[in-house]
Amino acid sequence: MSPMNSDWVNxxxxxxxxxxxxxxxDTTKDRVLRPHISYWQDAWRRFRKNKLAVxxxxxxxxxxxxxxxxxxxxxxxxxxxxxxxxxxxxDSEYWFGADKLGRDYFARVWQGGRVSIFIGxxxxxxxxxxxxxxxxxxxxxxxRIDTFMMRIVEILSSIPYLxxxxxxxxxxxxxxxxxxxxxxxxxxxxxxARLVRSQMITLRNSDYVLAARLLGVRPMKxxxxxxxxxxxxxIIVNITFRVPSLIFSEAFLSFLGLGIQAPDTSWxxxxxxxxxxxxxxxxxxxxxxxxxxLTMLAFTLMGDGLRDALDPRQRK
Amino acid sequence: xxxxxxxxxxxxxLVLFIVVSITFFMIHSIxxxxxxxxxxxxxKATRENYYAxxxxxxxxxxxxxRFWKLFFTEGSLGESLKYPxxxxxxxxxxxxxxxxxxxxWGLVIGVTLGILLGIMAALHKNRLPDYLAxxxxxxxxxxxxxxxxxxxxYYFTVKHMWFPTAGWGKPIHYVxxxxxxxxxxxxxxxxxxxxxxxxxxxxxxxxxxxSKGLRRPTIILRHVLRNTLMPIxxxxxxxxxxxxxxxxxxxxxxxxxGLGTYFVKxxxxxxxxxxIGMNFLFTATYVFSLLVVDLLxxxxxxxxxLEVKQNRRSVASNVPDEQ
Numbered sequence: 001m002s003p004m005n006s007d008w009v010n011x012x013x014x015x016x017x018x019x020x021x022x023x024x025x026d027t028t029k030d031r032v033l034r035p036h037i038s039y040w041q042d043a044w045r046r047f048r049k050n051k052l053a054v055x056x057x058x059x060x061x062x063x064x065x066x067x068x069x070x071x072x073x074x075x076x077x078x079x080x081x082x083x084x085x086x087x088x089x090x091d092s093e094y095w096f097g098a099d100k101l102g103r104d105y106f107a108r109v110w111q112g113g114r115v116s117i118f119i120g121x122x123x124x125x126x127x128x129x130x131x132x133x134x135x136x137x138x139x140x141x142x143x144r145i146d147t148f149m150m151r152i153v154e155i156l157s158s159i160p161y162l163x164x165x166x167x168x169x170x171x172x173x174x175x176x177x178x179x180x181x182x183x184x185x186x187x188x189x190x191x192x193a194r195l196v197r198s199q200m201i202t203l204r205n206s207d208y209v210l211a212a213r214l215l216g217v218r219p220m221k222x223x224x225x226x227x228x229x230x231x232x233x234x235i236i237v238n239i240t241f242r243v244p245s246l247i248f249s250e251a252f253l254s255f256l257g258l259g260i261q262a263p264d265t266s267w268x269x270x271x272x273x274x275x276x277x278x279x280x281x282x283x284x285x286x287x288x289x290x291x292x293x294l295t296m297l298a299f300t301l302m303g304d305g306l307r308d309a310l311d312p313r314q315r316k
Numbered sequence: 317x318x319x320x321x322x323x324x325x326x327x328x329x330l331v332l333f334i335v336v337s338i339t340f341f342m343i344h345s346i347x348x349x350x351x352x353x354x355x356x357x358x359x360k361a362t363r364e365n366y367y368a369x370x371x372x373x374x375x376x377x378x379x380x381x382r383f384w385k386l387f388f389t390e391g392s393l394g395e396s397l398k399y400p401x402x403x404x405x406x407x408x409x410x411x412x413x414x415x416x417x418x419x420x421w422g423l424v425i426g427v428t429l430g431i432l433l434g435i436m437a438a439l440h441k442n443r444l445p446d447y448l449a450x451x452x453x454x455x456x457x458x459x460x461x462x463x464x465x466x467x468x469x470y471y472f473t474v475k476h477m478w479f480p481t482a483g484w485g486k487p488i489h490y491v492x493x494x495x496x497x498x499x500x501x502x503x504x505x506x507x508x509x510x511x512x513x514x515x516x517x518x519x520x521x522x523x524x525x526x527s528k529g530l531r532r533p534t535i536i537l538r539h540v541l542r543n544t545l546m547p548i549x550x551x552x553x554x555x556x557x558x559x560x561x562x563x564x565x566x567x568x569x570x571x572x573x574g575l576g577t578y579f580v581k582x583x584x585x586x587x588x589x590x591x592i593g594m595n596f597l598f599t600a601t602y603v604f605s606l607l608v609v610d611l612l613x614x615x616x617x618x619x620x621x622l623e624v625k626q627n628r629r630s631v632a633s634n635v636p637d638e639q
Contacts, residue, residue, distance in 0.1 A: 014497075057431070117371070132430055132510075155331055155334065157329045158603055158606060159331075159335050159602075160557045160560065160561075160599060160600065160602045161337075161557065162560070162561040163595055163598055166583060167339060167342055167343070167591075167595070168342075168376065170346060170583060170586070170591070171342045171343070171345070171346055185413075186625050204444070208500070244457075248460060251460050251461075252460070252561065252565065255460075255462050255565060256564060256565070256568075256580055256583075257584060260585070263568060271460070271463060272462075275462065275466055275569070277467075278470060279470060279474055282470070285463065285466055287462040289459070289460070290456075292459075292460055292463070293458040293459050293460075293463075294458075296457060296458040296459075297454065297457075297458045299460070300457055
């Protein structure tokens with residue numbers, strides 16, 4: 001085991017003279033044959049080559065545009081009820097039909113999308129920020145602090161996550177976006193924390209960080225210019241895969257009646273309401289369900305592409 | 317070795333104790349209680365009797381001690397607030413077999429099919445089996461269980477009447493719920509199995525095995541499968557948690573008299589003892605499956621055995637990343 005304490009920068013334990021023998025210099029190998037490209041240019045080049053991933057990206061842009069502008073271009077506001085138009089069929093005025101209370105379903109679907117996608121992205125970002133700070137602090141200080149912090153993480157991730165969400169939304173007694181976000185991020189950050197910690201420790205023991213240490217680079221500079229840039233790729237990939245799972249959880253909770261409450265709505269809440277009349281009005285289920293499925297698809301395809309582009313160890 | 321196993325089991329109970337305690341205090345700190353509505357218009361003395369009957373007049377800490385005392389002396393989880401006279405464990409004894417039966421079927425079928433599909437996809441890369449498996453996996457990842465359940469219910473029971481819409485007890489009632497529960501695991505395991513199998517096929521020792529002239533089935537069974545199963549074992553515990561969540565929805569949609577249905581009802585009617593009791597059971601199931609996974613690792617992975625022998629393995633080193 002390598003030493004894991006806070007003065008790792010000056011620690012020389014485990015270094016042997018044989019590690020510093022000259023292996024000979026071949027100057028002919030120094031010539032740069034191709035133009036220099038940065039990590040991000042390289043990642044973008046690889047991402048573009050993956051057709052499915054680009055399709056995912058386009059799909060995601062389309063869905064984002066629709067949730068932003070959908071409720072605006074809809075002929076009726078999403079919360080306006082009109083009982084005369086109850087279950088209005090799909091036509092030129094009601095593009096997706098109308099629900100039981102005569103509310104314009106087109107507006108409701110995209111309004112629901114705003115909530116679903118907002119929860120997914122914000123939740124994933126909150127998890128990432130907390131996880132990065134926690135994992136970073138644990139790996140930076142190392143030793144007992146690290147062991148203690150990781151023990152907390154292990155206990156937290158031994159709790160079934162759904163029960164936490166259910167309990168918390170009961171406990172806060174306020175169902176809505178804020179409660180859902182808090183409940184989902186409360187234990188959701190532990191995965192990223194462990195990922196960041198293990199990546200940091202691996203990098204810290206790598207040869208180029210050793211070289212930087214020997215050149216006398218300050219610890220903070222090593223963290224900002226070596227450790228963080230090399231961790232950011234896997235964090236982005238993790239966020240991309242977390243967004244759909246959060247959208248799924250939101251849909252699940254809203255379906256059970258623990259999530260978003262009327263007149264607000266989300267895709268899960270729409271599906272839940274549509275389930276009782278599914279046999280007669282299948283389109284009420286179809287539109288929100290297809291939106292969830294397309295969002296999942298977009299994030300999954302994009303996540304696969306990003307993983308191949310940003311995380312070189314996983315590259316096939 | 318024995319010391320590690322004992323420590324690991326002790327750790328499981330510690331986690332369970334912490335989680336149940338947190339649940340207890342969280343539930344009891346919710347303002348108001350399930351009795352408020354039903355006793356509102358009763359005379360003060362009657363109201364007090366009601367509270368005394370359920371022990372809710374006592375300070376919280378006394379209630380907490382009583383909860384554990386009742387559990388350890390009588391093995392009881394307390395009386396349901398919604399169904400007077402019925403104990404929480406009665407519900408568990410009666411309905412848990414249904415939920416667990418459903419969950420086990422879902423898990424076994426889902427994991428087996430997922431593994432098989434994944435291997436098939438990897439061995440026939442970029443050919444029909446691969447595309448088929450990828451398509452199934454994509455459908456499984458993209459469609460929420462409740463949407464699938466609605467579709468299946470509509471198509472097979474309303475439109476074609478091949479299966480009964482409701483009812484419980486005969487094997488035929490299992491078909492549709494299990495079908496809906498397996499799609500998730502199939503997708504997860506298929507994706508995972510495909511990528512790990514591809515990884516391993518590219519390894520040098522497979523090349524060695526091939527050049528030694530071993531037959532293909534031998535290589536797949538002895539060299540590929542054994543190494544791919546390691547990460548699969550780690551994924552089993554989160555799958556158990558996922559199936560618990562899935563059962564809430566599937567059971568309520570197919571009107572199956574299982575624990576999931578009662579758990580959802582208990583949440584909505586704020587039946588606190590019931591929520592605490594069932595949460596106890598679900599957490600116990602989950603931490604127990606984590607324990608089983610850890611012990612399985614001892615059996616299948618010689619590196620882990622070595623770590624244990626050299627006292628290097630933490631009792632909680634194998635917690636899954638995602639649920």
